[in-house]
Amino acid sequence: MRPDITYTEAVREALDFCLSDDENVFVVGEGVPDPKRIFNTTAGLLEKYGPQRIMDMPLSENALTGMCIGSGLVGMRPVMIHQRTDFAYLAFDQIINNAAKWNFMFNGQGQVPMVIRMMIGRGWGQGPQHSSSPQALFSHIPGLKVVMPSRPYDAKGMLIQAIEDNGPVIFLEHRWLHHMKEAVPEEPFREPLGKARIVRSGNSLTLAAFSYSVIEATKIADAFKKHGIEIETIDMRSASPMDHQTVAASVRKTGRLLVLDTSWITCGVAAELVARVSEEAFKELKAPPARVALPDLHAPTSPTLSKEFYPTPQGIGEKILKTLSIETSSDKGSLILNDLTTDEPLDVPFLDFKGPF
């Protein structure tokens, strides 16, 4: 077995494979060939595939999205990259009016095999215009797939699958995942888009999570496990299509559901998941399904405000206890919450991070 690789490296390997496998694949984005190589996710590609396929771009997000769509109509497979999701908002017109609709409105005569990688920023005071997490916005649009892998293995397998997919795929990467490591096969492989993954099984509560929330969910499930409470943790992996069936099946077993998301609570993907599961497994629910997501506010810069803004492990723990009908002040409740208490700074992805991103 080779050593574990980072999420960053996994993305890079997926790009590398697709570029070598299909000459129609090209990569374009602000900073793609620059010295930082999109947080190293495009490292080495320029040298290997040349400037015609590994391209920087003018600050023209909307026009270049349209360019990618047009190239897709004649069989190219563009991978476009935005270092922050917020920059993609300038391209909403092309993404929504053309990429999402073209094949449908022309009766199947115009597939748009395009991937748009976007990074969700968080921390180090990136603030209101560099931190948003738009999975719900994009999931609301029919015709777009929206995926958000949380681990290196899925980053590789799902990016290859996304590039080979014949429709537009929004590929959301959380910046706090990029440095994480695990074992990933060297050879290419594919992971489905739209299929959740059970991270660990349990019978007392279903904890379904999107993107970076999966990392939080796993840590929290560990703390509960120490106290004899087995939480079934599910990595949703994809916001659209959303695999509510897997979650409903889990809820039939556990009777309780909490959904964690990285974005705003109102009209969010957690709301959608709760609605779907309630429709499918209402009778099996022993407690009201619950959500932990962001308040309906923009990401603030100041560390004290961002501490209030983002969910904390304790906050999530309290919500789980409530769903389990365990008093937070009970012996067990307070022991668990105590385990979840941290005074580490919450505005950095890892402790020796020195900013800025």
Next chain:
Amino acid sequence: MPIQIPEQVKPYYEMLRIRLVEEALAERYSEQEMRCPMHLCIGQEAVPVGVCSALKTSDMVFGNHRSHGYYLAKGGDLNKMTAEIYGKVDGCCGGRGGSMHLIDLDVNFMGCTPIVAGTVPLGLGTGLASKLRGNDQITVVFFGDGCFEEGVVHESFNYAALMELPVIFVCENNEYSVYTNLESRQPDRPMNKIAEAHGWDVGSGNGNDLNQVAKITQQAVSRIKAHGRPQFLEFDTYRWLEHCGPNEDDHLDYRPADQVASWKKKCPVLQMQTQLLSEKSISQEELDSYRQSILEEIELSFNFAKASPFPSPESLYQFSNTNPS
């Protein structure tokens, strides 16, 4: 200004002040207390100061991600800026924004944001309001060469010309957008011609020459007063430090070493200083006293920022427009 500065020396003083403020920010950034992205304009001080020297307090200014200079040159409060970068309650946005989100409505610094070209069309709106109200307020929007690539800039050229708006777009051309040079992003053609083709008046010049920037801007202001057409100004200049952050990044080799060196020789602050000294407009002692007075002011602003409390967690829920959940 804490000490008396002769009128003709004020612009120099302003430039020196911006330089020293940013040097102090850069020096202290590693203390990890300024927890936000920070884009410094060291080497580019002549454009903000020169342009703003031609404006009145009632004129309005919008900026972008690199706006410390614009904010200070327009008269923005230094204490509030420093406190903002520290994420404190006395910051100009109460700590919600950080370095990339400055505002000081007392001097009509209308706001700056880091989405490239995000504020450009807002200038159309303040310009339209001035026109409809028949007042003489001019709007200036500052942006970089990269911004010129955004479609909304071109839509704005069209609209401002159509409506004859009292706006000045100032493009600070430092040849780079992050690590990417201009040649990789735009064809070799004068930006001015594009504005001109839309019926704008244009001007361009050496963005490291404070007098030139001021003069070109004064002319643009006079033209607006005379016939109300929008004005596009392009100034060449150069960023010394990394795109974002307090350090140099020349080891990354994205800019030719001789280019960096030759621009550093054209330091706007030093050039002006040499000129003032040779003209005997100021003495070395006066210079030293300016520097001293600015450093004291800066020290006080850091004390102010550090002493200011962090915003309370509850304050997050203010100004949401909708009921928080």
